[in-house]
Amino acid sequence: MRFHIIMAATISVAAWSAPAAAATAAADFDAAAAFGARPSVSDLSLSPDGKTISYVAPTTGQGSAVYTMQLQKDAHSRRALATDGSPTRLGGCNWVSNDRLVCGIYGAVKSPEFSKTLPFSRVIAVNADGSNAQTLSTSANSNSRGYLLNGGEVIDWLPDEDGAVLMSREYLPDAHTGSLMETKPGLGVDHVDTRTLKVKPLEPPKENALGYLTDGRGNVRIAEFRAPRGATGLDSGVYNFMYRLQNQSDWRKLGSYNSLDETGFEPLDVDHDKNIAYGIQKKDGRFAIYSVKLDESLQQDLIYSRPDVDVTRLLHIGRRNRVVGVSYSTDLAKAVYFDESLQKLAAALANALPNHPALQFTDSSVEEDKLLIFAARDNDPGSYWVFDRTTHELKPLFAVREELDGVKLAQVSPVTITAADGTPVPGYITYPPGQEKAKGLPAIVMPHGGPGARDVWGFDWMAQFYAHQGFVVLQPNFRGSSGYGDAWYQQNGFRSWPTAIGDVLDSGRWLVSQGIADPAKLAIVGWSYGGYAALQSAVVDSSVFKAVVAIAPVTDLEDLKEESRGWTNRGLTEEFVGDGVREASPAQNAAAIKVPVLLFHGTMDRNVAVGESRHMDKSLSAANVPHELVLFEDLDHQLDDSKARAEMLRKSEAFLRKNLKL
Secondary structure, eight states, X not given: OOOXXXXXXXXXXXXXXXXXXXXXGSTTOOHHHHHHSOOSSEEEEEOTTSSEEEEEEEOSTTOEEEEEEESSTTOOOEEEEEEOSSSOEEEEEEEEETTEEEEXXXXXXXXXXXXXXXXXXXXXXXXTTSOSOEEOSOOOOTTBOSOOOOOOEEEEOOTTSSSEEEEEEEEOOBSSTTSTTOOOOEEEEEEEETTTOOEEEEEEEETTEEEEEEOSSSOEEEEEEEEEOGGGOOEEEEEEEEEOOTTOOOOEEEEEEETTTTEXXXXXXXXXXXXXXXXXXXXXXXXXXXXXXXXXXXXXEEEEOOSSSOOOEEEEETTTTEEEEEEEESSSEEEEESSHHHHHHHHHHHHHSTTOTTOEEEEEOTTSSEXXXXXXXXXXXXXXXXXXXXXXXXXXXXXXXXXXXXXXXXXXXXXXXXXXXXXXXXXXXEOOTTOTTOOSEEEEEOOOSOSSOOOOSSOOHHHHHHHHTTOXXXXXXXXXXXXXXXXXXTTOXXXXXXXXXXXXXXXXXXHHHTTSEEEEEEEEEEETHHHHHHHHHHHHOTTTOSOEEEESOOOOHHHHHHHTTTSTTHHHHHHHHOSOTTTXXXXXXXXXXXXXXXXXXXXXXXXXXXXXXXHHHHHHHHTTOOEEEEEETTOOTTOOOHHHHHHHHHHHHHHHHHHTTO
């Protein structure tokens, strides 16, 4: 919806009117196209002086363009940079001066030499008017050994300089060993002038270096290193951190973090003024935020924790990436601000934008007098606003999903599902709008991906589509989900699959026991691990769900292990998946599935190779299970193409209606 708000000193809101005709009233409304459309705008950024914004908007296919627009009346957008999405795609952009942007570029290409899909990333600087585009990533040459996949990362925006950044950049080994051209391999840090490409090395390339943290003032304070697994060179899952005292160059040991058992302190940000590092560490089996003094004492202090859920996200503001709070999710997303002025401002803005508990500060001017704000809720995809802290004026900028402007969306409610063993399982239920008290509805259980993930309250385009089309949607945070601590996560959703899949099946049974769902009209839809859960649920008990839709699913855990061959994380993948994979693999137990299956997969998927769905397709054919495999050429795991997503929604709805006899 379009909002028209006038801010006074007390942040009062003027009246506004809804559009005269809702999109749902139009006879030609295409729900699949509207809900499947990529967001109209994303990745907004505010210039250092707070007078101009940049934003990314979709073009055709996976293509995108970045636009800039001055924040004044009747200003027009102008395009600065575009990519066609095949294979190069545009990530987010940030201002490095009032007239220049730095943007991330990424994509994937097929490698015949390795028979793999290889990801790549690059960093490009460009003026707001599209001129003087420069690639900031290091480049390979004829003497280099290997492929340059990682194009580097901006680690400090240097707001006190005009157009310069600090970048961590990857260097390949040079074949001219012993010559003046010799380059040591590894990740280093360079001061880069984005206009002239003049480079001043700050940290020489270091082998096994994974990343660096600065203090927001151009000083590299922390370095992260991969600890190899013996002589194999493979990842061990242990990461070592070094730090520097203020105004010194020598590196000292800070500590280690073990990603396998999630023990130790992992630094996330450095606060220059307090001379501390913020990071995550477990407290009573749940992630909490701690600080460590970056002096000789290394004194550690608890900053924030919860007795019920993990706290893993730091909130930032400003060009220096200043830490101002934390966020976590219980039933709803919550933010806690350490900065008292921001805490008061957030409360005032929540009153000005009622019913938007997901309000976020997404960017600011260098003086923090202008703020970019994103406000959304379960039945509102969200809008961007700019707030002037001097005049107390709040101005609307963009709706995130213009195609849904005027469409009546569903409310999402937290629920507690009772598992067969009596365990209460948290989740979210989305009813078709206006049918919140109806019984015997067609229903979908939609397990999340991951498996190291969880669903959160808010807008979900797939759940909203199915609800709009008349389905109840239940999203369980089954055991094996992250966010609730060690006891709930167990060994992860693959190693602990009997419990995770049991909770997913019990979620369907719960819908029936509550009278919400008609047992003959109950289906399951999942993406990635959710697709695995959908298929494995049908293997374990084909009587619960009458139809299965699996998007980019894991289908064979042995295949999943094999996909990591040739990469340094192979050992970690094998440990994560575990043993006993035959019983846990839907593709090896397809004969147990007694209901129709619809599969979708992108052929350039790096998260889960398309071979997994092809394997499932062959197994279902051999078992005479009715099914269909829909492939999307040159798309990845996210199927980030509006037409492809619309086709997926349209085909899946038709499949569900046919097999649920609706």
